[in-house]
Amino acid sequence: MNRITIPGGAGPRLFILSILLILSNSCLDLLAAELESRQLTHYIPQDFLETTVRKGEWVEVELAVKGGVRKGDVVRVWAGGSIDRGDGERPGQVTNGPDGVDPASLEGKKPAFALSSEPGHAFALLFKTESTGPTKSAPPGKPLEIKLTRDKEKLWVGFNDEKGRYQDNHLGKGLRHELDPLWVRIEVVRTTVD
Numbered sequence: 001m002n003r004i005t006i007p008g009g010a011g012p013r014l015f016i017l018s019i020l021l022i023l024s025n026s027c028l029d030l031l032a033a034e035l036e037s038r039q040l041t042h043y044i045p046q047d048f049l050e051t052t053v054r055k056g057e058w059v060e061v062e063l064a065v066k067g068g069v070r071k072g073d074v075v076r077v078w079a080g081g082s083i084d085r086g087d088g089e090r091p092g093q094v095t096n097g098p099d100g101v102d103p104a105s106l107e108g109k110k111p112a113f114a115l116s117s118e119p120g121h122a123f124a125l126l127f128k129t130e131s132t133g134p135t136k137s138a139p140p141g142k143p144l145e146i147k148l149t150r151d152k153e154k155l156w157v158g159f160n161d162e163k164g165r166y167q168d169n170h171l172g173k174g175l176r177h178e179l180d181p182l183w184v185r186i187e188v189v190r191t192t193v194d
Contacts (some may be wrong), residue, residue: 035193036189038189039188040063049182049184052157052159053166053170055158055159056115058156058157059070060155062103063075063186070163071149071150072191074147075145075147075188075189077186078143078144078184079098079125079137079182079183081171081180082170083124084171085165085169086167087165090175091173092177096123099118099125109163110180113161115158116133120136121134124159125182126159129154129156130153133187134158143187
């Protein structure tokens with residue numbers, strides 16, 4: 001039987017050295033991870049949101065990132081509060097969150113919506129870019145993430161109400177719309193790889 005022997009008992013040392021080499025290579029892979037940095041945090045002003053829910057059109061949100069937004073950036077939209085659609089006899093009677101209403105609550109009716117005819121977008125706050133179609137806001141507490149596919153891409157926001165029914169919309173609920181007003185926070189996040 002042929003055996004290869006290493007003089008001086010180098011077997012355990014060689015074994016330990018090979019393990020250390022393998023571990024160091026795997027540690028280098030861990031160090032080359034993705035790093036996320038927030039380029040912009042912007043709360044949309046209440047008067048801008050009030051104007052948005054009272055118009056039947058898209059309104060541009062300026063993303064004031066130094067040097068402009070880049071391809072691959074992610075726009076995170078956090079939203080909460082409520083929108084009074086004004087269809088009731090008293091203020092604050094007919095409200096919903098930024099994510100709209102359940103399509104089943106329309107009870108088979110197909111109202112003519114101004115921005116998107118998709119039933120899932122009924123009475124929702126919608127966002128779109130130049131490359132993506134309308135996307136409804138996520139439920140409160142969860143972000144909507146939109147990946148930008150071009151440099152200097154623009155973002156628009158709009159409220160998807162029935163055509164011609166915008167004049168009586170307000171932010172919040174209560175007799176003077178003082179409770180739980182709509183709010184929107186926008187973040188632009190850039191991911192870099194080390």
